[in-house]
Amino acid sequence: MAPPPLRPLPAAKFDYWKAHHLLHRAGFGGAPEDVRSLANLGLDKAVDAFIEPAAPGAQAPLWNADIMRPPTPAEAQAAQEARRMNDEAALEQIQRERQRREGLDREQMRAAQTWWLTRMIETSRPLEEKMTLFWHGHCATGYRTIEDSYHMIAQNELFRRHALGNVADLMFAIIRDPAMLEYLDNDENRRQRPNENLARELMELFVLGEGNGYSERDIKEGARALTGFTFDDDAFVFRANDHDATPKMLFGKRGNWSGDDLVRFLLEKPVASEFLCWKLFRYFVNDAPGDPTADGRAFVRALAKQLRDGRYELKPVLRTMFRSAYFYDAVNAAAVIKSPMQLIVQAVRSYRTPVRSMSALVSAADLMGQSLFQPPSVKGWDGGRAWINTSTLFVRQNVLIYLLTGRRPQQYDWPVTDDAYDARHLIADVKAGATQTEGEPPPAFLDAEQVARFLLRFSLAARPHQSRVDALSAFLRQNDGAAENDRLIAALALISAMPEFQLC
Amino acid sequence: MSDTSHTSSPGFAGTPFSRRLFLERGLTLASMAATVPQFIQQSALGMLMSTPYSGNGVPTDRILVIVQLGGGNDGLNTVIPYGDAAYYNARPSLGIGAPGSGAGRALELDQQRGIGLHPNLTGLKSLLDDGCASVIQGVGYPNPNRSHFTSMDIWQTARTDGQGNGWLGRYFDNTCNGTPLPEGSIAIGRNAPLALVGDIQKPIAFESADLFRWLGEDLHASLKQPYDAINRAGALEGTGAGTQTSFLMRTALDAQVASERIRSAVARAPLAPFPNSDLARQLRTISAMIRDEMTTRVYYATMSGFDTHAGQGGPHGNLMQQLGDALRAFQNDLTAQGNDGRVLTLCFSEFGRRVRQNASGGTDHGTAAPLFLVGPMVRSGVFSEHPSLVDLDQGDLKFTVDFRSIYAGILADWLKAPADAILEGTFRKAALFRPGV
Numbered sequence: 001m002a003p004p005p006l007r008p009l010p011a012a013k014f015d016y017w018k019a020h021h022l023l024h025r026a027g028f029g030g031a032p033e034d035v036r037s038l039a040n041l042g043l044d045k046a047v048d049a050f051i052e053p054a055a056p057g058a059q060a061p062l063w064n065a066d067i068m069r070p071p072t073p074a075e076a077q078a079a080q081e082a083r084r085m086n087d088e089a090a091l092e093q094i095q096r097e098r099q100r101r102e103g104l105d106r107e108q109m110r111a112a113q114t115w116w117l118t119r120m121i122e123t124s125r126p127l128e129e130k131m132t133l134f135w136h137g138h139c140a141t142g143y144r145t146i147e148d149s150y151h152m153i154a155q156n157e158l159f160r161r162h163a164l165g166n167v168a169d170l171m172f173a174i175i176r177d178p179a180m181l182e183y184l185d186n187d188e189n190r191r192q193r194p195n196e197n198l199a200r201e202l203m204e205l206f207v208l209g210e211g212n213g214y215s216e217r218d219i220k221e222g223a224r225a226l227t228g229f230t231f232d233d234d235a236f237v238f239r240a241n242d243h244d245a246t247p248k249m250l251f252g253k254r255g256n257w258s259g260d261d262l263v264r265f266l267l268e269k270p271v272a273s274e275f276l277c278w279k280l281f282r283y284f285v286n287d288a289p290g291d292p293t294a295d296g297r298a299f300v301r302a303l304a305k306q307l308r309d310g311r312y313e314l315k316p317v318l319r320t321m322f323r324s325a326y327f328y329d330a331v332n333a334a335a336v337i338k339s340p341m342q343l344i345v346q347a348v349r350s351y352r353t354p355v356r357s358m359s360a361l362v363s364a365a366d367l368m369g370q371s372l373f374q375p376p377s378v379k380g381w382d383g384g385r386a387w388i389n390t391s392t393l394f395v396r397q398n399v400l401i402y403l404l405t406g407r408r409p410q411q412y413d414w415p416v417t418d419d420a421y422d423a424r425h426l427i428a429d430v431k432a433g434a435t436q437t438e439g440e441p442p443p444a445f446l447d448a449e450q451v452a453r454f455l456l457r458f459s460l461a462a463r464p465h466q467s468r469v470d471a472l473s474a475f476l477r478q479n480d481g482a483a484e485n486d487r488l489i490a491a492l493a494l495i496s497a498m499p500e501f502q503l504c
Numbered sequence: 505m506s507d508t509s510h511t512s513s514p515g516f517a518g519t520p521f522s523r524r525l526f527l528e529r530g531l532t533l534a535s536m537a538a539t540v541p542q543f544i545q546q547s548a549l550g551m552l553m554s555t556p557y558s559g560n561g562v563p564t565d566r567i568l569v570i571v572q573l574g575g576g577n578d579g580l581n582t583v584i585p586y587g588d589a590a591y592y593n594a595r596p597s598l599g600i601g602a603p604g605s606g607a608g609r610a611l612e613l614d615q616q617r618g619i620g621l622h623p624n625l626t627g628l629k630s631l632l633d634d635g636c637a638s639v640i641q642g643v644g645y646p647n648p649n650r651s652h653f654t655s656m657d658i659w660q661t662a663r664t665d666g667q668g669n670g671w672l673g674r675y676f677d678n679t680c681n682g683t684p685l686p687e688g689s690i691a692i693g694r695n696a697p698l699a700l701v702g703d704i705q706k707p708i709a710f711e712s713a714d715l716f717r718w719l720g721e722d723l724h725a726s727l728k729q730p731y732d733a734i735n736r737a738g739a740l741e742g743t744g745a746g747t748q749t750s751f752l753m754r755t756a757l758d759a760q761v762a763s764e765r766i767r768s769a770v771a772r773a774p775l776a777p778f779p780n781s782d783l784a785r786q787l788r789t790i791s792a793m794i795r796d797e798m799t800t801r802v803y804y805a806t807m808s809g810f811d812t813h814a815g816q817g818g819p820h821g822n823l824m825q826q827l828g829d830a831l832r833a834f835q836n837d838l839t840a841q842g843n844d845g846r847v848l849t850l851c852f853s854e855f856g857r858r859v860r861q862n863a864s865g866g867t868d869h870g871t872a873a874p875l876f877l878v879g880p881m882v883r884s885g886v887f888s889e890h891p892s893l894v895d896l897d898q899g900d901l902k903f904t905v906d907f908r909s910i911y912a913g914i915l916a917d918w919l920k921a922p923a924d925a926i927l928e929g930t931f932r933k934a935a936l937f938r939p940g941v
Contacts, residue, residue, distance in 0.1 A: 088863055089863065092862065092863045092864070095868075144653045145654075287748075288747065288748050290746070334748065334749065335748060336748075337748060337752075366695070367694060367695065377667060377668070378667075385748075385751060388751070388752065388755055389706040389707075389708070389755065390686075390708050390755065390758050390759035390762050390763075391696065391707075391708050391709045391710060391716070393755055393756060393759045394710075394715075394716060394717060394718065394759060394763070397718050397719075397720070398718065398719045398720075401718075401719045401720050401723070402719075405723060407719065407722065407723065465740050465742070465743070467737070467740055467741075468734070471730050471733060471734060472730075474730070475726070475730050478726060479726055490723065490724060490726070490727060493720045493723060493727060494720070494727060494730055494731060494734065497718055497720055497731055497734060497735065498734050498735075499734075499735070499749070499752035499753045499755070499756040500749055500752060500753075502752050503748055503749065503752070
């Protein structure tokens with residue numbers, strides 16, 4: 001029996017709109033017919049469809065691992081010789097070659113941005129992608145600092161492999177990940193000259209949270225434990241010569257501790273599970289700022305206990321979360337501000353708009369503050385209200401106009417496309433009466449207000465305000481003569497410009 | 505002026521400009537009120553009524569304009585040490601001749617020290633001649649980083665690790681009493697520069713004012729009215745205060761008001777002619793917003809193309825021409841408005857370039873470089889020593905002035921803000937201004 005805060009939703013209450021909530025939170029959304037299929041599965045099977053998806057993951061493309069490879073011994077020797085001889089022509093040549101490679105590498109990074117966004121749009125394993133994005137923001141590494149696209153891509157694969165796996169395994173892997181080792185300078189962390197960067201962020205950002213149960217002493221000793229963890233080309237290496245093998249005092253325990261011991265000690269602290277569950281809560285359940293409610297606190301504490309007791313396996317915890325009555329509670333409806341990725345991917349998946357131009361979408365996401373492989377700092381993206389300001393709000397509204405219509409303002413460099421968009425599928429379910437909430441009678445006939453109410457409810461993640469229903473019904477009636485599809489697209493344009501549209 | 509005079513007195517008796525604004529903007533407000541009377545929000549009122557108050561003693565009418573030269577401007581071909589033979593040794597084909605007769609020679613700046621300006625910087629030269637510009641030489645920071653991104657982050661954060669918020673973001677965070685100024689900082693460009701990003705204060709950024717709006721209204725005329733009704737309603741009745749929904753509704757209203765303001769400001773013709781370059785267009789936009797008495801304290805313009813690794817002569821000359829002319833036109837327009845005394849302009853680049861030219865007729869990434877300040881309040885002239893051209897650090901100049909001491913001077917003396925807290929350290933404040941500023 002689950003403890004009271006994690007009590008599951010009674011199976012009978014899992015209706016069309018609960019399925020809609022699950023589909024948009026555990027995944028990136030879906031069209032009305034996807035909502036209907038999910039609702040028909042019932043709660044347990046619906047949740048399982050996210051946790052244990054039947055379809056295998058798509059094959060990743062073959063990336064070029066060698067663009068930024070280290071110089072061969074012969075190349076290194078030639079460069080040294082050129083410097084010694086002050087051979088300007090040769091040095092110039094070496095510099096040109098480096099610039100050429102850097103250009104190619106930036107191209108590969110852009111290709112990977114597009115590839116990942118496409119994957120999020122097309123995947124049949126949406127929770128896996130959503131958790132991959134979660135880890136990318138949690139253990140953040142930025143391309144601009146490490147300038148090696150292949151290492152970023154390999155790290156992305158690492159996050160995907162462990163997306164729903166075991167947190168400890170992920171942490172053991174991340175302290176061996178070349179991108180992370182370079183980003184947080186652990187390749188410079190040597191016995192004689194310890195570098196604290198990775199040890200500090202491991203405690204402050206990855207496992208415990210800032211100020212949660214560690215001291216500056218622990219950081220210093222933790223850094224010593226991590227000495228010698230570095231990489232050669234694309235692979236982790238442990239350099240025993242650089243490792244400090246003398247005893248260390250970590251969290252009051254004395255011993256010849258290694259980097260893995262450090263990870264173990266950190267995860268043994270109960271605060272580690274609470275810290276991670278808070279982040280999952282903000283990501284999946286509610287990201288309103290300020291103090292959480294008593295219910296929210298109890299929910300997170302109970303989840304954290306399950307995470308600890310289950311030795312940091314994520315699947316059981318995520319399953320509990322997505323089955324819980326609290327997850328579906330009205331206080332958590334429309335309570336998460338969509339990330340730019342969620343905004344874009346959800347629009348394409350839920351409305352089934354054409355994707356128009358993948359590179360335009362990547363650039364729009366950048367304008368909205370989320371550049372894949374380039375989080376703003378080691379803290380990742382703040383999320384929540386930090387996504388929203390007057391500038392990003394217009395981009396958010398305009399990227400929806402672009403997806404719905406293919407139009408863009410003159411000075412955006414997004415290509416105009418005239419791929420036809422048929423929005424009529426969106427109202428098929430309301431016509432069929434499949435979207436009724438328990439206890440409400442199906443509509444006798446379909447009128448402007450019913451269409452408005454459904455499109456709003458479908459798009460806004462909560463029961464719409466009556467004034468929105470009135471405004472949209474009035475608009476639909478006023479444009480009664482227009483073709484049905486044009487009217488629907490115009491209605492979606494208006495809905496997507498509603499402030500509440502930014503909520504999920 | 506204090507904020508209480510605005511919030512407690514219904515007559516908005518403060519300054520003449522707020523009265524005039526009320527008369528003008530009040531009409532907009534009234535037309536909004538007709539459709540949605542009960543929903544008008546405090547935040548929009550704040551913007552319309554223009555209450556630029558923040559912390560104690562922080563002046564509300566002083567403006568800082570940043571002009572960022574992206575790519576690493578070649579300082580040695582901007583402010584030219586023509587008196588030093590080492591300059592011509594290092595720059596056999598790129599070196600610019602000493603002032604004299606004939607085309608392409610440096611403009612005289614300081615004959616005694618042998619310092620001139622790039623021949624195309626006529627605009628800047630005339631600002632110096634008018635006593636409203638200064639050149640500060642050898643500006644840099646310890647352990648220079650030669651990566652564009654990192655060095656730009658260092659300049660924008662004023663931290664040698666380039667991490668964290670921007671220095672001007674921190675300026676707002678430190679002086680705004682916990683509430684962001686709705687239009688406190690504006691950047692012209694696709695992305696908001698890190699310099700303006702704070703925890704509390706976030707910049708407005710737009711590439712051109714025409715993009716700072718909803719595109720849907722171009723689709724069909726019937727969309728305009730419902731869109732306005734939706735986005736100008738503010739927080740709808742029954743929406744709990746402090747909820748995600750009310751936050752979004754208020755931000756949407758702020759965006760509409762700011763968009764309308766900015767677009768109507770920019771639509772007016774300037775009082776002085778501007779040349780035809782991208783920087784001039786940006787400065788013209790900024791000048792129009794200043795003229796419209798927006799409460800913005802910091803504006804940000806960006807010019808790129810300074811990464812001159814090859815064949816630098818001609819392209820760099822064009823950039824110099826555009827830069828000087830745009831700064832001159834901007835100053836002329838501000839003077840015609842009567843706002844020149846309120847506006848300080850800072851022009852910087854993330855680094856200078858290598859002393860020795862490379863084999864492709866260009867220059868590679870370097871370190872210290874000159875920066876400029878423009879405005880009648882600055883102590884005009886050429887300041888600090890030019891770094892030695894022979895005592896180098898890996899072929900690069902050793903800085904003589906830490907850029908953070910310039911920031912400290914601007915923060916303390918121009919913006920009257922706590923420089924140490926904002927810069928997270930104590931830097932010797934550079935004396936940048938005339939007495940009494």
